Amino acid sequence: xxxxxxxxxxxxxxxxxxxxYQDFVFRLYFKTEIVGLEKIPKDTTLxxxxxxxxxxxxxxxxxxxxxxxxxxxxxxxxIFKKPAIIKILTFLKIMPVxxxxxxxxxxxxxxxxxxxxMDVLNNKNGLxxxxxxxxxxxxxxxxxKKGIARIxxxxxxxxxxxxxxHIVPVGxxxxxxxxxxxxxxxxxxxxxxxxxxLDLYHQNKAxxxxxxxxELESGMKKEMIHIEDEDNYNAYITIIDLFTERFIQKRxxxxxxxxxxxxxxxxxxxxxxxxxxxLNEFNGLISKANEYDGLLKENGVCKKAxxxxxKKAAILPxxxxxxxxxxxxxxxxxxxxFIQIFTPYKLSLKFQDPQFHSSIKHAVGLILFPLMxxxxxxxxxxxxxxxxxxxxxxxxxxxxxFIVYHWRKxxxxxxxxxxxxxxxxxxxEKAKKINDLFNDIYIRIENMIL
Numbered sequence: 179x180x181x182x183x184x185x186x187x188x189x190x191x192x193x194x195x196x197x198x199y200q201d202f203v204f205r206l207y208f209k210t211e212i213v214g215l216e217k218i219p220k221d222t223t224l225x226x227x228x229x230x231x232x233x234x235x236x237x238x239x240x241x242x243x244x245x246x247x248x249x250x251x252x253x254x255x256x257i258f259k260k261p262a263i264i265k266i267l268t269f270l271k272i273m274p275v276x277x278x279x280x281x282x283x284x285x286x287x288x289x290x291x292x293x294x295x296m297d298v299l300n301n302k303n304g305l306x307x308x309x310x311x312x313x314x315x316x317x318x319x320x321x322x323k324k325g326i327a328r329i330x331x332x333x334x335x336x337x338x339x340x341x342x343x344h345i346v347p348v349g350x351x352x353x354x355x356x357x358x359x360x361x362x363x364x365x366x367x368x369x370x371x372x373x374x375x376l377d378l379y380h381q382n383k384a385x386x387x388x389x390x391x392x393e394l395e396s397g398m399k400k401e402m403i404h405i406e407d408e409d410n411y412n413a414y415i416t417i418i419d420l421f422t423e424r425f426i427q428k429r430x431x432x433x434x435x436x437x438x439x440x441x442x443x444x445x446x447x448x449x450x451x452x453x454x455x456x457l458n459e460f461n462g463l464i465s466k467a468n469e470y471d472g473l474l475k476e477n478g479v480c481k482k483a484x485x486x487x488x489k490k491a492a493i494l495p496x497x498x499x500x501x502x503x504x505x506x507x508x509x510x511x512x513x514x515x516f517i518q519i520f521t522p523y524k525l526s527l528k529f530q531d532p533q534f535h536s537s538i539k540h541a542v543g544l545i546l547f548p549l550m551x552x553x554x555x556x557x558x559x560x561x562x563x564x565x566x567x568x569x570x571x572x573x574x575x576x577x578x579x580f581i582v583y584h585w586r587k588x589x590x591x592x593x594x595x596x597x598x599x600x601x602x603x604x605x606x607e608k609a610k611k612i613n614d615l616f617n618d619i620y621i622r623i624e625n626m627i628l
Contacts, residue, residue, distance in 0.1 A: 183268050183294060186250060187301045193248055193271065200544060201242055207358055207540050208235070210242050211435040214366030214401075223299050223341045224369070225330055227394055228348035229319055229402050230308040232355045234537035237272075239350060239362055240306050249304035252295075252329075254311065255284065275325060292332060299333050299341055309394065315355055315533045316411065317403040322395055327387040330372045331379045339376055344369035347394055349401025351439060356526075356535045358583065363435040365401040370394075403442050406450065413467040414449060418442050419481050420470070420616060421623045441627070448626045463622055470615040477608060483598045485616045486609050490595050497592050501585065508585040511578025514554065518546045519582065551575045 204210070218224070226249070230236050237251055248271060255274035258264050267274075273291055276284045298305055307329070309322040326345070334343050347367035354360035370393055379386035405414045422441045431437050453460040474481060512519075522542040526535040554575065559568035602609040 183273065186268060186271055186273065186294065187298045187303050189248060190269075193269065194246070197241060197248070198245075200238065201245075203544055203547075204238055204242060204540065207536070207543075208239065208352075208360055208362035209435075210239065210362045210364065212243060212364045212366070213436050215243065217366055217368055218346065219344060219369060221302070222369075223302055223343045224346055225299075225305045225307060225326065225343060226346045226348055227307055227309050227326060227398065228350050228364075229398055230310045230313045231315055231317075231350060231533070232352060232536060233313050233531075233533045235355075235362075235540065236308060236313065236350055237306065238537075238540070239364060240348070243364070243366075247304055249306050250295075250298045251306045252291075252325075253308075255287075292329065295329060296333055296336060299343065300337075305329075309391075313533050317351075317405050317415070318408075318411070319395065319399055319402060319404050322391050322398075324387045324391060326394070327390045330390065331376070331383070331386060334372045334376060335379065339373045343372040345372060345390075345394060347397030347401055349398060349403075351403060351435070353435075355533060356539075358539075361435050361438075363439055365436075365439070367397040367401040370397070403439070403446060405446055407453070410464050412471065413464045414446060416467045416471040416481075417449070417463075417619060417623060418445060420467075420484070420619055421445065424620065425624065425627070444627060445623065448623075452626065463619065466615055466619055470612065470619060473608065473612050473615070477601055477605065477612075479598060479601060479612065480594045483594055485613045486598055486602055488599065488602060491599055494592070494595065494599075497588065497595075501589055501592060504581070504585060507578070507581045510574075511580075511582040511585075514575055515550075515579045515582060518543065518550045519579070521546060547576075547579075 226240060226243075228236060228240060237253075240249070241247075251270075251272040252275050253267070253272050255276040256279075258267060258274040273294060274287075275291060276288050295305065307326045309326045310320045311323045311325075314320060330343055330345060334341055346369045349363075349365040349367070351363040351365070352360060353362075372390065375386045375390050378389060403418075405411050407414065422438050422445065425431075425441060426433060426437060449460070449463075452463070473479075474484070479486070522539040525542055526538040529535060529538060551572065555568060555572040558571045559565075562568060562571075
């Protein structure tokens, strides 16, 4: 075992410091809500198995479960190529798993990883494995790899069942994979024991793998939005976007991420059931959803603007006045945060896979924001030679970033409202068609849910 990985399961104060800073920044980037912590047994060997939709962010999000834990991650080996990368990933408590595609000659290296995995499990760090193997940016659980079953059975068998490993199905849900301050919802499912399949494992390993994977798959699907219908996936998403938030507002339900999840989950189940019981009605609803979505895209109307209403024109003067009055603050914040805001965004665009964009923005921003704030404050202090002014300038930097974010957010909303009002005046028939489709779909879904 390489020296750099010998103590990966041991508690690290350096990791502890970085982890708390990372968690603070992560919760700024994603509004995180966790459900199900009460299900997790204490003083038990745990393997967490989340779905994988958003590259590195999925792993970083799992760190937020507990304030002081230092879990170990298993990741595909092809990212462990350069010595510097290996050192960084090892410090971050990530170990490689080798697959046939990584070269048959490298598969034997998994024996060393397994031995270290035993140390991790014996130490009760918590092991995190993303069993889909790679990420994909859609709300569907893909086929699970059997690696998690092999690791769990080998470890439980080697300990003669004394580890009492529990696998925890986890569902990760995003309102947006990239946008700053989006919702991130973590749901922990009911843990299940590995050793209940141990006798089957001794008799027939393949059957034991399949049985464990089947239970894990069922548990994960319960904790995430799983849209099985690939052909009508976009229509399902359109209906969810159209219905749930308006339904919560109309019924005055709690505006929590979990409340939205429960309604979305029920909605998907009702659509699936409708497809089975009344295919004609299902196809009619899907057709209307596709027509509605097509009209929005064709006319550049934001989904959140629907249903379209001229009432929103009444607040335009007030919003415009407030934005104009705070524009100097936006300029100040933009100038002082330009490098640390623009650089992560620009670097993220170098990756064609959009699921890497939030990972790059978060990772680069994690370093660049404090670094630039220190450099800018030092330069300012050397120029003004006044401690109080320098302190005030330092405090103004993150406040400026906060103002830039919110000013831009409200400016975009204002622009969209103006565009929507122009559209309603120039294309009243199309606007009416959009509203008619919206109301028709909403009423149909509401009747299904109720």
